[in-house]
Amino acid sequence: MPFARPTKPKLAVWKFASCDGCQLSLLDCEDELLAVCEHITIANFPEASRARVDGPYDLSLVEGSITTPHDAERIHRIRRASKYLVSIGACATGGGIQALRNFQDVQEFVSVVYARPEYIQTLAKSTPIADHVYVDFELRGCPISKPQLLELVNSFLNKRPPNLPNRNVCAECKLRGNTCVMVAEGKPCLGPVTQGGCDAICPSFRRGCYGCFGPGEAPNIAALSARMSEHLGVDTSDLVRVYRTYNSAADPFRKESERHES
Amino acid sequence: MSPENSTTKKPTRRSIKVDYLARVEGEGAMDIKIRGEKVEDVKLKIFEPPRFFEAFLRGRRFEEAPDITARICGICPVAYQMSSCHAIEQALGVTVDGQLRALRRLLYCGEWIESHVLHIYMLHAPDFLGYPDAVTLAKDYPDVVKKALLLKKIGNELVTLLGGREIHPINVKVGGFYRVPDKAELKAFLPRLEEALPIAQETVAFAGGLPFPDFEPEYEFVSLRHPDEYPFNEGRIVSSKGIDIPTSEFFDHFQEKHVEHSTSLHGLIRERGSYLVGPLARYSLNFDKLTPTAQQAAKDAGLAETCSNPFKSIVVRSVETLWAIEEAIKIIESYERSTESSVPCPPRAGVGHGCTEAPRGILYHQYEIDEHGFIKNAIIVPPTSQNQKRIEEDLFEFVSENIGLSDESLQWKCEQAIRNYDPCISCSCHFLKMKIERHD
Numbered sequence: 001m002p003f004a005r006p007t008k009p010k011l012a013v014w015k016f017a018s019c020d021g022c023q024l025s026l027l028d029c030e031d032e033l034l035a036v037c038e039h040i041t042i043a044n045f046p047e048a049s050r051a052r053v054d055g056p057y058d059l060s061l062v063e064g065s066i067t068t069p070h071d072a073e074r075i076h077r078i079r080r081a082s083k084y085l086v087s088i089g090a091c092a093t094g095g096g097i098q099a100l101r102n103f104q105d106v107q108e109f110v111s112v113v114y115a116r117p118e119y120i121q122t123l124a125k126s127t128p129i130a131d132h133v134y135v136d137f138e139l140r141g142c143p144i145s146k147p148q149l150l151e152l153v154n155s156f157l158n159k160r161p162p163n164l165p166n167r168n169v170c171a172e173c174k175l176r177g178n179t180c181v182m183v184a185e186g187k188p189c190l191g192p193v194t195q196g197g198c199d200a201i202c203p204s205f206r207r208g209c210y211g212c213f214g215p216g217e218a219p220n221i222a223a224l225s226a227r228m229s230e231h232l233g234v235d236t237s238d239l240v241r242v243y244r245t246y247n248s249a250a251d252p253f254r255k256e257s258e259r260h261e262s
Numbered sequence: 263m264s265p266e267n268s269t270t271k272k273p274t275r276r277s278i279k280v281d282y283l284a285r286v287e288g289e290g291a292m293d294i295k296i297r298g299e300k301v302e303d304v305k306l307k308i309f310e311p312p313r314f315f316e317a318f319l320r321g322r323r324f325e326e327a328p329d330i331t332a333r334i335c336g337i338c339p340v341a342y343q344m345s346s347c348h349a350i351e352q353a354l355g356v357t358v359d360g361q362l363r364a365l366r367r368l369l370y371c372g373e374w375i376e377s378h379v380l381h382i383y384m385l386h387a388p389d390f391l392g393y394p395d396a397v398t399l400a401k402d403y404p405d406v407v408k409k410a411l412l413l414k415k416i417g418n419e420l421v422t423l424l425g426g427r428e429i430h431p432i433n434v435k436v437g438g439f440y441r442v443p444d445k446a447e448l449k450a451f452l453p454r455l456e457e458a459l460p461i462a463q464e465t466v467a468f469a470g471g472l473p474f475p476d477f478e479p480e481y482e483f484v485s486l487r488h489p490d491e492y493p494f495n496e497g498r499i500v501s502s503k504g505i506d507i508p509t510s511e512f513f514d515h516f517q518e519k520h521v522e523h524s525t526s527l528h529g530l531i532r533e534r535g536s537y538l539v540g541p542l543a544r545y546s547l548n549f550d551k552l553t554p555t556a557q558q559a560a561k562d563a564g565l566a567e568t569c570s571n572p573f574k575s576i577v578v579r580s581v582e583t584l585w586a587i588e589e590a591i592k593i594i595e596s597y598e599r600s601t602e603s604s605v606p607c608p609p610r611a612g613v614g615h616g617c618t619e620a621p622r623g624i625l626y627h628q629y630e631i632d633e634h635g636f637i638k639n640a641i642i643v644p645p646t647s648q649n650q651k652r653i654e655e656d657l658f659e660f661v662s663e664n665i666g667l668s669d670e671s672l673q674w675k676c677e678q679a680i681r682n683y684d685p686c687i688s689c690s691c692h693f694l695k696m697k698i699e700r701h702d
Contacts, residue, residue, distance in 0.1 A: 015288075015289060016311070017310075017311040017313055018336075019333050019334060019335050019336040019339075020287050020288060020335070020336045020337060021333075021335075021336020021337070021339070021429040021430060022336065022429075023336075024287075024336050024337060024380075024429060025429065027380065027384060028376075028414075028418060028428055028429070030411040030412065030414055030415035030418070031411075031415070033397070033411065034397065034400055034407070034408070034411075037397045042395070042397060046285070046289075047285065047286070047287060048285065048384065048395050048396070048397070049285065049394050049395030049397070049398075050285060050388070050394040050395060050677070051394035051395060051398070067311045067312075067313070068311045071311065096313075096333075097313070097315075097318075097330060097333045098311075098313040098314065100314075100318040101314060101317075101318065104317075104318070106314075108317070109314040109317035109318070110312070110314070112314070112316060112317040112320075113312065113314055113315075113316050113317055114312070114520050114527075115519075115520040115527075116520045116522070120312055122311065122312060142333065142430060143336060143427075143429040143430055198427075201426045201427055201432055202426070202432050202440075204426070205426050205432060205433045205440045205441040206440050206441045206603075207432065207433075207435075207440040207441075210329065210432075212430070241322065241323070241326070245326075245329075245330070246333065
């Protein structure tokens with residue numbers, strides 16, 4: 001059938017260890033959701049629909065980190081069924097808050113939370129999707145930004161690369177015209193080493209950035225740590241925690257936190 | 263990637279299998295075993311990979327708890343921020359009142375609106391009208407879905423206005439906020455809430471007009487109760503069977519049990535067993551605290567002053583949405599900016615309890631803090647784990663009463679019965695696999 005109407009691309013949303021907030025961002029696109037659905041078939045999105053369409057899928061959005069033996073297998077099946085796979089959010093790209101286990105004994109964690117540890121199956125480390133399979137693109141953030149998600153889907157539908165600037169939070173803060181919270185108010189801020197995309201929300205509310213979009217490109221983290229400890233009264237043990245939040249499995253943050261561990 | 267729903271029939275044994283329940287937050291599984299005309303066993307299995315929040319909170323500073331615990335749930339992060347703040351403030355002997363307290367209630371209004379409207383139209387209503395999802399529903403009911411999206415958006419805008427973003431707001435801290443809004447900023451939002459009000463009224467009428475099965479189990483309702491307010495942040499924990507305690511006595515009356523088929527702990531009342539938290543409980547125990555408009559809308563939609571039909575939780579959510587909009591308007595109209603954005607919170611050793619009303623029901627937090635401000639112990643009891651046992655009992659009773667239904671119809675109704683609870687599985691724990699087995 002040479003003139004058959006092209007079918008709509010199929011979108012699938014997959015969940016691993018996460019809070020569901022990043023996939024919820026798609027449902028939170030209240031003004032755009034119905035328009036997006038005219039151009040794409042929601043083929044697998046359990047949080048939104050009971051209906052399922054078999055793969056392969058044109059666009060897979062993967063939320064969450066890998067924390068169980070079963071999930072470490074499942075991500076390979078999803079990769080095989082997906083033409084273009086995007087990991088979304090800090091769990092999928094930086095291990096998530098649950099990667100705090102990576103620095104401690106997970107079996108001890110199990111015994112703290114559960115009365116019957118033998119019922120619980122879990123891996124020693126929480127790891128990003130890219131540690132397991134090839135990832136075509138990553139959307140950062142805890143949670144991801146809605147404008148960035150829409151740009152990603154839009155660029156995919158129009159067969160062009162996503163136009164998402166690779167600048168840090170500092171650059172976005174300047175663009176918003178904020179006074180620097182670190183220079184003017186002496187508040188510790190991860191803006192200089194954190195990838196932008198949030199539009200510098202925290203400094204706009206007069207608090208320092210806490211790095212939820214993960215490390216930016218080639219960050220000079222050691223210089224920032226020195227500044228925070230010498231001028232802002234952040235002591236070494238605090239520095240460990242500063243880099244161990246939502247992206248602690250991302251290499252630059254992990255290494256810097258380990259450097260300050262006594 | 264095989265189809266997740268399949269039906270297989272054998273001569274002596276029928277089995278319906280749904281591997282993944284849709285339109286709930288998180289993932290779980292369900293097994294129903296039927297032999298002849300009797301339900302043998304019902305298990306709501308939850309396999310959400312454990313994330314160990316309570317373990318890694320130890321050794322973090324108390325100031326970090328609101329941001330960290332928000333990550334338990336992307337749908338109700340404000341609830342986690344509120345319960346953690348209240349618990350820690352109690353441990354530190356700090357009271358947050360006046361306009362800062364009012365702003366917390368206002369933020370919570372935003373979360374209730376967006377969370378309830380998400381559930382009413384996008385997760386629950388498609389079941390009543392026979393659609394797989396809201397996007398398909400929108401083809402036949404475009405105006406309904408468009409208005410729903412607008413209402414949800416207004417809730418999210420309110421959270422963003424106060425919190426900086428709708429998911430994992432960044433402006434909440436122990437003691438108050440990082441930045442408090444000007445009077446003018448909040449006043450400018452009033453027209454949006456006034457736009458929302460008639461849509462919320464229509465939502466109550468829409469929900470009240472849906473078809474409901476005749477199903478009223480015997481529940482023990484549990485919610486907060488406050489002398490002057492419909493409950494959000496503060497109050498005593500009360501029940502329809504006489505519990506009336508301060509939040510600090512939670513574990514004297516409630517317990518958590520670890521069962522093999524779930525990574526979520528089951529909540530139980532010591533002595534009696536299962537209980538129910540969430541909209542039905544809140545409404546039935548606090549009807550007198552609703553605004554006259556919300557009370558009237560509830561009556562017009564066919565609700566009595568208490569409601570024991572879990573399928574009607576969709577109506578109760580719509581009433582609460584209407585109430586939350588009115589409450590938000592009231593708070594903004596009397597708002598005066600406080601000079602300080604937060605109350606000072608010097609560290610001291612202590613234990614504190616916090617219990618607030620998440621959209622899905624009471625959320626209890628307990629923290630033990632050392633003299634330097636580090637968390638020594640944390641206990642978190644989310645609403646869905648408290649309801650888990652009750653969901654199983656609902657299914658048992660519902661299947662028993664409707665055993666004559668075809669497998670397909672029974673399966674969908676059971677899914678709907680689970681969605682009545684707006685379960686938030688990430689909160690409690692992953693896979694809702696559903697399996698009905700029949701043995702003749």
